Amino acid sequence: MNNTYGRLASHVYNLDKYIGKSFGDVEYYRARLEGCAGPILEPAVGNGRALIPLLEAGFDVCGFDASEDMLDYCRAQCAERGFAPALSRQTFESFTYQQRFDAIVVPAGSLQLIGHHAVASAVLRRFHDHLAPAGRLIFDLYPNDMVADLQPNIRSWQTETGDLLTLNSQRVKTDIIGQTTVSHLRYDLWQVGRLVSSELEFFTMRWWGVQEMVLTLQAAGFVDIVVTGDYAFGRAPQHGDHVVTFECQRSG
Structure with missing residues (x-):
């Protein structure tokens, strides 16, 4: 993940x-x-x-x-x-x-x-x-990745078929010693207002x-x-x- x-x-x-x-x-x-x-x-x-x-x-x-x-x-x-x-x-x-x-x-x-x-x-x-x-x-x-995106963020895109994709991102860890950040990224696919698919990914950057x-x-x-x-x-x-x-x- x-x-x-x-x-x-x-x-x-x-x-x-x-x-x-x-x-x-x-x-x-x-x-x-x-x-x-x-x-x-x-x-x-x-x-x-x-x-x-x-x-x-x-x-x-x-x-x-x-x-x-x-x-x-x-x-x-x-x-x-x-x-x-x-x-x-x-x-x-x-x-x-x-x-x-x-x-x-x-x-x-x-x-x-x-x-x-x-x-x-x-x-x-x-x-x-x-x-x-x-x-x-x-x-x-x-160079700004360590201090960027500190607040929760929601973005959305319309797919080629007219469905909606959303991304909710949330920084959950900043390791100053290890020089890494970890965010939770949740991807959701919506069709006619209904959630049909989701993915959760841990996103680590150094x-x-x-x-x-x-x-x-x-x-x-x-x-x-x-x-x-x-x-x-x-x-x-x-x-x-x-x-x-x-x-x-x-x-x-």
Whole structure:
């Protein structure tokens, strides 16, 4: 039940973060990958919101996700556009490929779904091992997640068939020492005013300090680390920035 993205959660994600919706990340990643002719991996690919624009720009991208429901959306929307990238159900902790990648990209703060520092460190080492020599890792973190969404929140979406999907979210735990937050997310599907389906998910996010992440990347073997605030490449993050992006290379 923790960060699982089940059927209703994936449906909400697809309605809310539809293909073509960008938070500045799609354009940024496309620009940073310019000239990359080799294979690119997107872990936690979700519904393809970032992957599909990269495919449309001519990049050779594949991806994986832990949620089969999310992958179903990604596969369908790729097929609608004439793409058939290699997509598989795998996790951050255990993914494996025979090939090595010129780049690995993780937009939208997906790395923060890994709740423990030791596990995240192992995942970064796995990224390093799956990169070709001088291959790049690019990923986002959201620095405000520790203090955001403190109050209960209710949102709703109309489905393609006119039904109603609602999301009730409530922060239930903030662990300052562990640098994590846990929220309860309840997804409800309503038809003609009647509740027909519900899902409860525990949603865990980890907060990272900038220097903490730099040290963790260095320990994983990465070099030439560039930290960027709000997608202005090379500008150091500053107070008020919504997103911090890390770009680094495999050593050796």
